[in-house]
Amino acid sequence: MAVAIGLAFVPLVFDPDVVQKLTNLLILVLLAAMWNALAGYGGLLSVGQQAFIGVGAYATVFFASLGITPYLAMVLAMVLAGAVSIPISLFALRLRAAQFAIGMWVIAEVISILVRLDQNLGAGTGISLIEMNQFDPNYRQAYTFWLALAFTALFLSALFFLLRSPMGASLQAIRDDEDAARSLGVRVASRKRLLFVLAGFGCGAAGVLIVANTLFIEPGSVFSVQWTAYMIFMVLVGGLGTFEGPILGAILLFAIQTTFTQGGPWYLVGLGATATLFALALPRGLWGTIEKRVGLRLLPVGYRVESRQLETPAQS
Amino acid sequence: MILVNAVVQGIFLGAFYAVLACGLSIMFGVMRIINLAHGDIAVLGAYIAFVIVERTGVSAFVAFAAALPIMLVLGYVLQLTVLERSLKAGILTPLLATFGLSIVIQNLLLLTFSPDVRSLGGAAGGFTTASWRVTSQLSVSALGVLVLAVAVVVFGLMQLFLSRTRAGWAMRATAEDADAAELVGIDSRSVYARATAIAVAIASLGGLFLAIRSVFDPASGPTQLIFAFEAVVIGGMGSLWGTLVGGIALGLAQTLGAQVNPEFSVLAGHLLFLAVLVVRFGRGRITLRTLRLAR
Numbered sequence: 001m002a003v004a005i006g007l008a009f010v011p012l013v014f015d016p017d018v019v020q021k022l023t024n025l026l027i028l029v030l031l032a033a034m035w036n037a038l039a040g041y042g043g044l045l046s047v048g049q050q051a052f053i054g055v056g057a058y059a060t061v062f063f064a065s066l067g068i069t070p071y072l073a074m075v076l077a078m079v080l081a082g083a084v085s086i087p088i089s090l091f092a093l094r095l096r097a098a099q100f101a102i103g104m105w106v107i108a109e110v111i112s113i114l115v116r117l118d119q120n121l122g123a124g125t126g127i128s129l130i131e132m133n134q135f136d137p138n139y140r141q142a143y144t145f146w147l148a149l150a151f152t153a154l155f156l157s158a159l160f161f162l163l164r165s166p167m168g169a170s171l172q173a174i175r176d177d178e179d180a181a182r183s184l185g186v187r188v189a190s191r192k193r194l195l196f197v198l199a200g201f202g203c204g205a206a207g208v209l210i211v212a213n214t215l216f217i218e219p220g221s222v223f224s225v226q227w228t229a230y231m232i233f234m235v236l237v238g239g240l241g242t243f244e245g246p247i248l249g250a251i252l253l254f255a256i257q258t259t260f261t262q263g264g265p266w267y268l269v270g271l272g273a274t275a276t277l278f279a280l281a282l283p284r285g286l287w288g289t290i291e292k293r294v295g296l297r298l299l300p301v302g303y304r305v306e307s308r309q310l311e312t313p314a315q316s
Numbered sequence: 317m318i319l320v321n322a323v324v325q326g327i328f329l330g331a332f333y334a335v336l337a338c339g340l341s342i343m344f345g346v347m348r349i350i351n352l353a354h355g356d357i358a359v360l361g362a363y364i365a366f367v368i369v370e371r372t373g374v375s376a377f378v379a380f381a382a383a384l385p386i387m388l389v390l391g392y393v394l395q396l397t398v399l400e401r402s403l404k405a406g407i408l409t410p411l412l413a414t415f416g417l418s419i420v421i422q423n424l425l426l427l428t429f430s431p432d433v434r435s436l437g438g439a440a441g442g443f444t445t446a447s448w449r450v451t452s453q454l455s456v457s458a459l460g461v462l463v464l465a466v467a468v469v470v471f472g473l474m475q476l477f478l479s480r481t482r483a484g485w486a487m488r489a490t491a492e493d494a495d496a497a498e499l500v501g502i503d504s505r506s507v508y509a510r511a512t513a514i515a516v517a518i519a520s521l522g523g524l525f526l527a528i529r530s531v532f533d534p535a536s537g538p539t540q541l542i543f544a545f546e547a548v549v550i551g552g553m554g555s556l557w558g559t560l561v562g563g564i565a566l567g568l569a570q571t572l573g574a575q576v577n578p579e580f581s582v583l584a585g586h587l588l589f590l591a592v593l594v595v596r597f598g599r600g601r602i603t604l605r606t607l608r609l610a611r
Contacts, residue, residue: 095593106546
């Protein structure tokens with residue numbers, strides 16, 4: 001909470017350029033948290049979350065073009081992305097690991113093609129969020145940053161409270177061993193649906209922020225599987241199944257991106273290689289490994305099993 | 317007649333997809349791994365052939381023959397280094413590791429070769445453009461017939477390998493139950509490595525055909541992966557001949573979809589894939605194979 005309030009002062013202190021970059025950081029944090037919710041807590045490896053990113057982005061443009069004030073359009077777009085995830089979940093969640101992963105990718109491709117075929121949405125060449133011109137650039141950057149902060153705080157707290165609730169215990173049980181959880185009566189299917197829809201809203205929110213930040217989108221970039229690559233990197237390196245891990249991973253990716261923008265494809269090679277290495281050697285990610293070794297946990301989610309001595313009557 | 321033409325083109329396209337998918341199907345059938353880098357490996361094979369053609373000027377087919385041993389070794393190494401470890405680590409790990417690998421391959425190719433599209437159409441002799449005019453609206457391309465013939469031969473050879481040779485039996489035994497196979501003395505490590513080598517080699521054959529029939533660039537991999545995966549799923553995961561049928565079904569869906577509207581062709585394939593998923597997995601039917609996948 002304190003961090004969020006502190007961050008709220010950022011646009012007042014920094015240049016719009018810096019604010020835009022930090023908005024990107026928040027987008028990455030949001031994406032990482034959502035992908036971790038799916039894969040880390042639900043065991044759902046989706047290679048197609050870019051579907052919701054794209055829906056969020058294009059819905060924003062669509063609603064704004066209808067004359068709705070831009071920032072309200074953004075909230076509506078996020079809601080639409082989440083709403084779209086519900087019918088998709090009915091179908092997608094029946095699929096097993098690899099079919100689910102690539103099935104989601106195909107769904108993203110289908111949506112991408114449908115958007116590409118629509119002339120009103122700019123077809124293959126893309127479209128701008130021109131309605132944002134009504135705002136002065138400095139204020140616009142600040143508003144976008146605050147919206148990003150609001151969305152990120154919203155979804156992180158939603159996830160946090162979810163994990164602390166009784167439902168959260170069942171989520172972590174699913175993360176640890178799905179079959180064991182099911183045998184204990186945890187309603188695995190409905191929990192997964194919850195995570196899926198949450199991630200739908202969250203990735204939609206990210207898509208909204210992307211178009212708000214860059215003002216121009218095209219199907220090739222916003223529906224690109226590159227987003228999934230980033231999410232996988234952030235979560236794998238940060239720590240799959242931990243709360244703080246994705247945030248760490250997002251900060252890392254952001255740092256790498258800002259340092260290596262000149263590097264071109266080399267840094268992507270590095271990302272891919274690092275993700276593979278972590279998948280094979282350090283599956284718990286950086287935070288997961290630290291957490292295990294040191295027992296450090298910044299935020300109180302999760303459970304700890306302690307052993308206790310049983311008091312026998314003779315000892316009392 | 318236009319419809320017949322679309323069907324014929326669909327079968328030829330489908331045979332191409334089947335070749336692409338064959339390797340994916342083998343790896344899934346034997347190791348239960350979906351190699352997300354499969355498309356990129358096919359493209360890598362195409363680039364190796366391309367380099368050989370550029371340096372020496374031989375025909376694309378000769379270049380492929382030279383590239384084949386390289387790809388076989390690559391597959392072997394891939395299994396022993398990356399896939400071996402991910403096999404033991406659970407269901408998510410192979411997907412994550414091969415996804416990372418896919419990104420590495422794509423970007424290394426991008427760095428080595430630039431984003432320009434390439435093609436091996438010029439190096440395939442008369443095959444690229446030759447065709448037979450059957451009627452005024454139907455022409456059968458020589459390349460299409462070649463790909464179809466090769467597809468049938470490749471699948472046939474794989475089937476023979478699996479049913480008549482010791483190595484093939486070992487592979488089937490390991491696919492059924494790796495531990496039991498170890499009990500009778502079959503080294504699962506070398507079986508897996510052999511399977512990956514074969515899969516990678518056939519994938520690069522798919523890459524060759526991609527290069528001849530159209531263009532390719534470093535980013536072509538994921539598209540080929542999606543088509544290959546769709547072919548495998550439509551035909552039935554774990555069934556070798558099913559992959560051939562699935563590939564042809566996908567090709568037909570795409571060409572028939574193109575009859576409706578040229579922009580619909582890929583979409584039609586996707587929709588067929590999704591429809592098959594719904595029908596086959598929609599009611600949560602658990603078969604022996606999916607149970608094993610869930611291990």
